[in-house]
Amino acid sequence: MAAYTLESAEIHEDPNSTKTLRCRFHDKEECQLFCNDxxxxxxxxxxxQLHQKHDICGIQNAEENIKKEIRNVLLxxxxxxxxxxxxxxxxxxxxxxxxxxxxxxREIRSKVKKVxxxxxxxxxYLLSEVRCKFKGYQTTLEEQETMVNNLRTKLTNLDVDKLNEHNIDYIINTLSEMKLCSSTCYKHKKDQEAVFTAGISVLIKNLIRATGAKSISKGSTLLNYSFSNIATKQILTKTQIQNGLMRKTQRQMIKSKTPRTNIRTTMKNLSIFPVA
Known part of the structure; x- marks a missing residue:
């Protein structure tokens, strides 16, 4: 069964007449009735053919019934x-x-602002740590430089022709100290390039990790670890030089007879130039 809409019939409008409904089954027939069933x-x-014994009414009555039914449904x-x-x-x-x-x-802006x-x-904080650590390195290097310059001055001002057996101990100790300092600095220069370069590489990686760390303290721990690795060789080098000075003092405190020796031969044996 079809719904009671005008789609069930074709509408043909005549300007001089009312609307005409054509049957969709019989093109030449007009729809003048409405089946309520x-x-x-x-x-x-x-x-x-199709609506025998059905409840049939005229179109005018059907329109009123349809409108009434629509109103009832809406209400x-x-x-x-x-x-x-x-x-x-x-x-x-x-x-x-x-x-x-x-x-x-707002929440996103707030979180981004906090981050x-x-x-x-x-x-x-990290930049401050870097400045502080590198300032310490600079101080250490300056101390080493001063130590080396002092020893170099002693050797430069040394007049070999005026040396005698009374100050041979002082000369030998000075040359030994200079040889130790020179060889240590030579080795320190070679080791420092590799250690410091590797340390900087680790430091940069840790700086990146520290940037993503949840707290500043964690970033500080990473930095301190990197700086401690870089400074290890420097501390050892400084200790070696200081130990050389201590040995010099100890030798001066021990009173012993120094055998006569050729000063030029001694200086040659105590060459300050390290063997590569």
């Missing part, structure tokens, strides 16, 4: 009220979506 417009041909199910409620719900949902969007945006602040603090 089938809810369909019918012609007289359909009446005899019975409160369609208008329900549509109004749905419309209001859509408006409320749009407001909620807008508010949620703005809330998420940027933390990164800035971490950067300042």
């Amino acid at each position: 089938c809810k369909d417009f019918v012609c007289f041909e359909c009446l005899g 019975e199910h409160n369609f208008i009220e329900k549509l109004n409620i749905l419309s209001e719900n859509y408006i409320d949902k749009k407001k909620e979506l807008f508010q949620d969007e703005e809330s998420f945006k 940027r602040k933390q990164l800035h603090l971490s950067e300042e």
Whole structure:
């Protein structure tokens, strides 16, 4: 059965007449009746073939019945009220979506701001640590440089022709000290290039890791570990030089007879130039 809509019949409009409904089964027939049982417009041909013993009425009465039924359905199910409620719900949902969007945006901006602040603090702290550590390295190198320069001055001002057996101990000790310092610095220069270069590489990696660390203290730990590796060789080198000076002092404190020896031969044996 078809629904009672005008789709069940073709409408042919004549400017000088009222609307004419053509039967979809019989093109030449007009629909002048309406079947209440089938809810369909019918012609007289359909009446005899498909709608026998059905509740049939005229089109005018059918229009009134259809309108009345539509009104009853609308009132019975409160369609208008329900549509109004749905419309209001859509408006409320749009407001909620807008508010949620703005809330998420504010939260994201707030978190990004905190992260940027933390990164800035971490950067300042780490840069301060770097400056402090490298300042310590510079001080150590300056101390070593001063020590070497003092020894070099002693040797430069030494007049071999005026040496005698009374100050041979002092000369030998000075030359030994110079040889130790020179060989240590020579070795330190070779080791320092490899150690410091490798240490800087580790330091850069740890700086990157420290930037992503959850706290500044963790980044500081990583930095201190890198700096301690870099400084190890420097501390050892400084200790070796200091030990050489201590041995010099100890030798001066021990009173013993120094055998006569050729000063030039001694200086040659105590050459300050290290063997590569």
